[in-house]
Amino acid sequence: MAEQPFTIAVPDSKLDYLRKKLDLMRLPDELEGAGWNYGAPLADIKRLVAHWKDGYNWRAAEASINKIPQFTRDIDVDGFGRLNVHYVHQKSTVKNAVPLLFIHGWPGHFLEVAKILPLLTEASPDHPSFHVVAPSLPNFGFSEAVKQTDFHGDHYAEVANKLMLALGYNEYVVQGGDWGSFLAAQYGHKNVKAWHTNMAWSRGPPALTQFPRLWLQHMLTPYTDVERARAARKTSFLQKGMGYYLEHSTQPQTLGYSLADSPVGLLAWMYEKLVTWSDNYPYQDDEVLTWISVYWFSRAGPAASVRIYYEVLNAVEHASLPWSSVPCGLSFFPAELGSPPRNLWARTIGNVVFEAEHSAGGHFAGHERPEDLAADLRDMFRKGRPGFGVVPGKIGYD
Numbered sequence: 001m002a003e004q005p006f007t008i009a010v011p012d013s014k015l016d017y018l019r020k021k022l023d024l025m026r027l028p029d030e031l032e033g034a035g036w037n038y039g040a041p042l043a044d045i046k047r048l049v050a051h052w053k054d055g056y057n058w059r060a061a062e063a064s065i066n067k068i069p070q071f072t073r074d075i076d077v078d079g080f081g082r083l084n085v086h087y088v089h090q091k092s093t094v095k096n097a098v099p100l101l102f103i104h105g106w107p108g109h110f111l112e113v114a115k116i117l118p119l120l121t122e123a124s125p126d127h128p129s130f131h132v133v134a135p136s137l138p139n140f141g142f143s144e145a146v147k148q149t150d151f152h153g154d155h156y157a158e159v160a161n162k163l164m165l166a167l168g169y170n171e172y173v174v175q176g177g178d179w180g181s182f183l184a185a186q187y188g189h190k191n192v193k194a195w196h197t198n199m200a201w202s203r204g205p206p207a208l209t210q211f212p213r214l215w216l217q218h219m220l221t222p223y224t225d226v227e228r229a230r231a232a233r234k235t236s237f238l239q240k241g242m243g244y245y246l247e248h249s250t251q252p253q254t255l256g257y258s259l260a261d262s263p264v265g266l267l268a269w270m271y272e273k274l275v276t277w278s279d280n281y282p283y284q285d286d287e288v289l290t291w292i293s294v295y296w297f298s299r300a301g302p303a304a305s306v307r308i309y310y311e312v313l314n315a316v317e318h319a320s321l322p323w324s325s326v327p328c329g330l331s332f333f334p335a336e337l338g339s340p341p342r343n344l345w346a347r348t349i350g351n352v353v354f355e356a357e358h359s360a361g362g363h364f365a366g367h368e369r370p371e372d373l374a375a376d377l378r379d380m381f382r383k384g385r386p387g388f389g390v391v392p393g394k395i396g397y398d
Contacts, residue, residue, distance in 0.1 A: 003166075006070040006086060006142065008062050010297045015058060018263055018296065022053045025264045040272040048271065049264055051285050058297075061290040068114060072142070075162050077155055079148075085163060086142035086299070087135035088113055092121040094129040098381055098396045099169035101160055101192075102134040102366075105178020105199075106248075106305055107270045109294050110136045112177075112366045119374035127378040128388075128396020133172075135163055137179070138300075139307060145300030146307075152315040156308075157186040164191065171391045175377060177365055178338070179308060185324050185349065193390040196329035196354070196380060198365040198373060199338040200346035210348070217344055226357065230334065231341035241276065241337065244269070248309035256303030266302050267292050279335035279362035324350030327387055329380040331373060333361030353386035354379070 027049075030042035069090055074082045088110055091097070100120065102113045113134035120130040136143040137156060160183070164172050174195040176184035181197040206214035223231070247255050258265040270292055274283060295302040328350040332339055340346050343355065356376045361369040381387040381396060389395050 002073070004072045006072045007066050008070075008142065008297075010058065010062065014297060019053060021261075021263050022049060025049060025262075027264070036276070040268045040275075044271065045264065045268050048267060048285055048288060052263070052267070052289050056286060056289045058290075058293055061286070061293065065111065065114075065290075068117065070142075073163065073166060075159050075166070077158055077162075080146060080151060080155065083138055083146070083159065084144040085135055085138065085159060086110070087133055087163060088117070089131075089133050089167065090117050090121050091131045092123060092129040092396075094123045094396060094398055096394050096396070096398075097121070097129040097131045098391055098394045099164065099167075099172035100130040100132050100377070101164055101169075101172055101174045102132055103160065103174060103176035103180030103183050104134070104137065104140070105176070105180050106140075106308065107273050107291075107295070108178060108180075108364060109141045109291075109298075110134050111291070111294060112364060114367075115370035116366045116374050119370060120377065123398070125397065128381045128383075130377070130396065131169070133164060133167060133169070135160060137308070139304035140298065140300070141294060142299045145304045149311070150315070151307075151311050153183060153186045153312045156183050156312075161191055171394075173381070173387070173391060175373075178363065179312075181338070182312070192326055194327040194329070194380075194387050195324070195350075196331070196377060198331045198333060199336055199363070200330040200332060200340065200343075200349070201338050202340040202345040202348050205342070205345055206348050214344055214347055218342065221344070223342065226334065227342050230332075230339055233335065233337065234339070234341055237337045244273070245309065248306040249313045250310070252303070252306045252310045255306060259302040259306070263292075263296055266296060270295065274364070277335070277337055277363035278368055279333065279360055281362065281364070281368045323348070327351055327353045327390060329354035329356075329376065329387065331356045331358065331365065331376045333358050333363075333365050333369065333372075335360075335362035336365075337363055 068088055070088055072084050072086050075085050076082050104112045117132055120132050123129050138146050171191050171193050174184040174192050177198040181199040184195040184197055205218050208215040330346055330352055358372050365373045
């Protein structure tokens with residue numbers, strides 16, 4: 001169960017194989033004037049593939065990623081045996097920093113923590129500091145694949161909780177977006193003292209029988225302009241952007257053949273989400289290709305990651321996720337697809353003690369708006385705020 005330092009070192013044979021696959025690619029045609037209406041534009045994919053073949057330097061990206069402290073450790077999971085889990089672990093110089101578990105989703109991975117990592121671990125008399133742990137979820141990145149069916153949300157929670165305990169963090173806080181938001185709520189019944197999410201989901205408006213005060217506010221309070229814009233984006237996404245979700249949650253194996261065999265198919269499938277789920281974020285081609293390459297070179301292969309939709313959404317737990325009593329913080333970014341139309345709807349997910357509204361940002365908040373997300377976490381756990389001191393003896397200040 002000992003921690004092992006980890007360095008990414010993709011074999012030359014895998015780089016050669018990728019080039020051969022790219023040499024043999026066959027691209028579809030495209031309707032004139034299609035733009036983004038039909039999906040990822042052909043011109044974008046042609047440009048990215050050409051750069052992947054002849055300009056992109058994975059070795060340079062690999063060296064840059066390896067500057068982040070990474071490790072692996074075996075974790076025993078009830079009913080599934082031992083899984084080797086990859087994770088980032090960056091400690092602050094502040095001894096009593098707040099332990100924070102950072103959980104990614106799909107199509108994200110552990111690198112979503114890269115930009116925010118130095119901000120959260122920074123020592124300052126003006127704000128709290130954090131010890132940050134960012135695992136690759138099983139089936140993602142450089143963590144081992146799960147070999148059996150029915151690996152549900154509580155199993156992901158078990159892996160992360162046992163990892164934190166193994167690192168000596170018996171009590172900690174959690175930050176998550178996308179699947180990380182759902183899983184953060186799962187962790188609420190374990191050793192978590194507070195959680196924060198940048199994807200404040202809800203199952204619908206507050207019910208009179210469960211949340212009478214919120215129901216009354218919902219009925220009497222008019223929508224703000226920001227909430228109307230959010231509702232319109234949510235409606236558009238439900239009408240046009242949910243195809244991936246239905247495929248992932250019903251037939252992940254069928255899609256997996258394309259993702260595993262075609263680097264171009266993987267690129268197009270994920271590039272579409274990176275662009276359309278962000279808030280006009282100016283992606284550089286190298287940035288996109290590093291993001292996609294982590295999936296292509298992942299330990300389990302790119303097809304394994306999409307199984308989380310099938311496994312979790314077909315589990316009983318998904319329909320009965322309990323209200324979380326531990327303190328909860330919400331950050332609202334205007335282009336986030338998963339946010340409810342109204343802020344108060346999100347208050348039905350748990351004991352909300354902190355909220356922040358932003359004027360820019362989308363689904364990948366840690367990558368798009370790292371300063372904003374870090375500022376929210378600092379604010380939630382700073383002196384005088386509701387999250388201060390929730391982890392006994394860990395206040396984040398010297």
